[in-house]
Amino acid sequence: MGEVLDAAAVRRWCRLASEALGRTRAEIDALNVFPVPDGDTGTNLHLTMLAAAEAVEELPDGADSARVWRALSQGALLGARGNSGVILSQVLRGLAEIVGPVAASAPGEVSGDVLWEALGYASVLARTAVEHPVEGTILSVLEAASAAAEPGPASGGGPTLRQVARSAADAAHRALRRTPGQLDVLARNGVVDAGAAGLCVVLDTLAAVITDEFPERYEVPVPDHPPSVRDEARERGPGYEVMYLLEAPDEAISRLRRTLDGLGDSLVVVGGDGLWNVHVHVDDAGAAIEAGLAAGRAYRIRVTYLHAAEGPQAPCTGRGVVAVTAADGLAALFESAGARVVRREPGRVPPIAVLVEAVLAAGDEVAVLPNEPEVLALAEAAAERARDSGVRIAVLPTRASVQGLAALAVHDPLRRFDEDVIAMTRAAGATRFGHLQIAEGEGFTSVGICRAGDVLGLVEGDVAVIGTDLAGVAREVLDRMLWGGGELVTLIPGATAPAGLAGLLEEHLRETRPDVELVTYEGGQQRYPLLIGIE
Numbered sequence: 001m002g003e004v005l006d007a008a009a010v011r012r013w014c015r016l017a018s019e020a021l022g023r024t025r026a027e028i029d030a031l032n033v034f035p036v037p038d039g040d041t042g043t044n045l046h047l048t049m050l051a052a053a054e055a056v057e058e059l060p061d062g063a064d065s066a067r068v069w070r071a072l073s074q075g076a077l078l079g080a081r082g083n084s085g086v087i088l089s090q091v092l093r094g095l096a097e098i099v100g101p102v103a104a105s106a107p108g109e110v111s112g113d114v115l116w117e118a119l120g121y122a123s124v125l126a127r128t129a130v131e132h133p134v135e136g137t138i139l140s141v142l143e144a145a146s147a148a149a150e151p152g153p154a155s156g157g158g159p160t161l162r163q164v165a166r167s168a169a170d171a172a173h174r175a176l177r178r179t180p181g182q183l184d185v186l187a188r189n190g191v192v193d194a195g196a197a198g199l200c201v202v203l204d205t206l207a208a209v210i211t212d213e214f215p216e217r218y219e220v221p222v223p224d225h226p227p228s229v230r231d232e233a234r235e236r237g238p239g240y241e242v243m244y245l246l247e248a249p250d251e252a253i254s255r256l257r258r259t260l261d262g263l264g265d266s267l268v269v270v271g272g273d274g275l276w277n278v279h280v281h282v283d284d285a286g287a288a289i290e291a292g293l294a295a296g297r298a299y300r301i302r303v304t305y306l307h308a309a310e311g312p313q314a315p316c317t318g319r320g321v322v323a324v325t326a327a328d329g330l331a332a333l334f335e336s337a338g339a340r341v342v343r344r345e346p347g348r349v350p351p352i353a354v355l356v357e358a359v360l361a362a363g364d365e366v367a368v369l370p371n372e373p374e375v376l377a378l379a380e381a382a383a384e385r386a387r388d389s390g391v392r393i394a395v396l397p398t399r400a401s402v403q404g405l406a407a408l409a410v411h412d413p414l415r416r417f418d419e420d421v422i423a424m425t426r427a428a429g430a431t432r433f434g435h436l437q438i439a440e441g442e443g444f445t446s447v448g449i450c451r452a453g454d455v456l457g458l459v460e461g462d463v464a465v466i467g468t469d470l471a472g473v474a475r476e477v478l479d480r481m482l483w484g485g486g487e488l489v490t491l492i493p494g495a496t497a498p499a500g501l502a503g504l505l506e507e508h509l510r511e512t513r514p515d516v517e518l519v520t521y522e523g524g525q526q527r528y529p530l531l532i533g534i535e
Contacts, residue, residue: 005110005161006103007065009209014053014072017205020218021046024201027220031194034137034185035083035266036237036281036306041194044082048089049202051079069100077277078245078300083266084195086243086279087138088202090129090270094122112159119146119168131257131267136182138195144175145203165207172200176221191223238264240285240352240381241304246276248296259291281306285378286349293347293374301374303352303381319413319420320362323369323404324350324379329524330401330492337408339369346526349374355382365392365417367424369404373461394421399461400433401523402490402533427535432484434459434477434532436470438496471501474530475508481534482513489516490533492523497530 021028021042028042055075056068063071073096076089098118103110123146127139148171159167179193180186186193201218208214248256253269253276260267264282271277278298282288285303292298323334326346334341342358344350349372359366359382366386370379376397383393394417398404407424415423439454445463450456457465457477464480467473478489489509491502502520509518523531 005099005115005210007063007068010065010068010072010103011056013206013209014049014056016209016214017202018046018049018053020201020205021049021198024198024218024220027222028194028198028201031191031197031220031223033189033191034183034193035134036241038241038304038306040082041084042198044085045088045195045198045202047081048076048079048085052076052089052092055079064104066100066104069096069103072096073100077271077275080270080277080279081243082241083268083279084138084198086268086270086277087126087129087195088199089277090126090268091122091142091199091202093270094118094125097121110161112161112164115161115164115168116146116159119164122146125270129268129270131261131269132265134183136179136186137193138199140179140182141172141175141193141196141199145169145172145199147171148174162211165203165210169200169203169207172196172203173219176200189223192221197221237306238266238281238283239306240283240288241266241279241281241306242285242288242302243277243279244289244292244298244301244377246271246278246292246296246298247274248276248292249274252295256291256295259294260288263287263291285352285381289349289374289378299373301377303377305381305384318363319365319417321367321369321408321411322355322358322362323408324355324371324375325401325404326527327401327494327523327525329522333405333521333523334369334408337405338411339408344375349378352378352382352385355379356386359383359386359393360389360391364390366394367407367411367421368393368395369398369407370395371398371401371404373399392417396421396425396428398428400431400435400531400533401525402433402492402531403428403431405490406431406533406535430535432460432481432486432534434464434481434534435528436474436477436530437528470498470529471504474501474505474532477532478505478508479512481532482516484534486516486534488533488535489518490531490535491518491520492525492531492533493520494523494525494527494529494531496526501530 025042025046029039032039032041052072052075055071073093076092080086080089095118098121102114123142127133133139145168148167176192176196197220204218260280264280266281268279280288321339323339324342325331326344331341340358340362342350368379370376379395383395407428410423410427435458437456439450441452450466455467455470455473456463457473465473465476493502
């Protein structure tokens with residue numbers, strides 16, 4: 001082993017790097033004062049590298065180098081966490097795009113020159129992904145490592161793989177020690193940059209695998225003293241970290257970058273070929289998510305409140321439920337069942353400040369019903385902020401209004417809070433949901449191509465039926481949803497539903513499933529002509 005970077009070596013590197021970051025995670029977290037002193041850089045780097053390693057481990061043993069490098073890059077992109085993790089994913093992508101093709105054709109041809117080129121390319125990719133690069137960070141250390149990775153020619157040819165890997169790792173450590181002189185917040189707190197320290201561990205493990213020389217431990221510089229970032233530094237920064245994966249055409253990303261750059265800072269967008277990982281710090285998390293929704297399909301949305309020590313104070317006591325909805329009829333349904341309603345515009349998410357205010361006004365024990373996948377991350381962030389005031393909060397993973405209504409139907413404020421949350425969660429989870437939607441343009445779905453004006457029938461968020469007749473699609477969706485059984489069907493026609501739609505579906509159910517109970521409510525929602533719930 002050693003002096004080679006084939007598929008087996010890449011597998012070993014992924015395992016070793018994720019294990020080494022796991023062992024040094026706490027030490028790296030302790031260095032974290034930039035861009036936000038939230039003490040999670042080591043954790044984010046570990047989780048990002050672990051996602052890459054797990055993607056590689058899922059491949060069969062005989063997978064060739066091309067597949068291994070692709071899995072490494074894709075796994076890191078999908079699993080990237082935090083500002084530093086997103087940048088690390090871009091570093092791994094750069095290595096994969098240069099080394100991967102060479103290793104696939106001839107593993108023995110991955111020379112020192114190839115690795116040197118890959119490190120330089122990774123440095124360029126990482127720097128261009130950051131909207132406003134800052135010196136004294138992981139970017140500076142990576143650049144120094146790639147620049148120093150080209151030693152003088154070795155005897156008989158160019159630099160060896162061993163020389164380049166070792167030179168890059170050593171140069172990274174030297175550059176790491178210089179970071180306090182490049183970034184004032186590091187010098188004030190007596191630390192080196194946390195992200196750069198994590199990169200040094202990654203490069204050390206790469207050199208170890210190539211040279212077959214494994215140190216007993218991977219060094220992370222100890223702070224001169226415990227960091228004590230000033231309170232005013234926290235107050236100056238945006239309040240929320242927003243991250244999401246985004247399926248969007250490449251040409252939409254420039255506009256997204258401009259929009260997000262105007263909303264906050266620490267903007268990093270990585271990816272390509274229609275799949276992107278977006279990271280930004282903002283005060284208006286909803287606007288950052290909506291920018292992604294405008295560019296394409298945003299999912300795996302995560303919102304983290306960055307100033308946990310500055311939470312507001314709860315003004316009241318008692319047990320309450322907060323439900324989010326965009327429709328008048330649904331709002332009335334939730335309110336009649338005792339929930340405090342937060343209204344949102346159709347196709348948009350509510351401001352976090354409004355959600356926090358509603359939670360604090362609802363009581364000391366509060367269950368939150370997001371009722372849309374896009375709202376779930378915001379609800380979690382609002383809950384995190386409100387918890388600082390002593391409120392007990394549970395965010396139920398309701399992805400549709402029918403699930404929220406099912407949860408609210410079993411809500412009992414006389415039960416212990418934990419028991420009530422469990423009962424509501426079970427009721428929501430036992431409710432399958434579907435809806436009808438009108439296609440706004442041509443697109444690809446899991447069941448074929450749809451065109452503008454087509455009626456789409458969705459089950460659990462996925463297109464299951466495409467048709468031209470709304471009632472016909474509704475009947476087929478109902479039948480599909482009832483194949484798995486069900487005792488209670490809930491229909492919620494929207495504002496654009498044709499008159500008599502509920503009656504037609506009731507007649508259909510009497511003929512095909514007379515055993516089920518049917519309830520119908522007028523929802524008034526604009527976006528979906530019909531919502532369906534099966535319990």
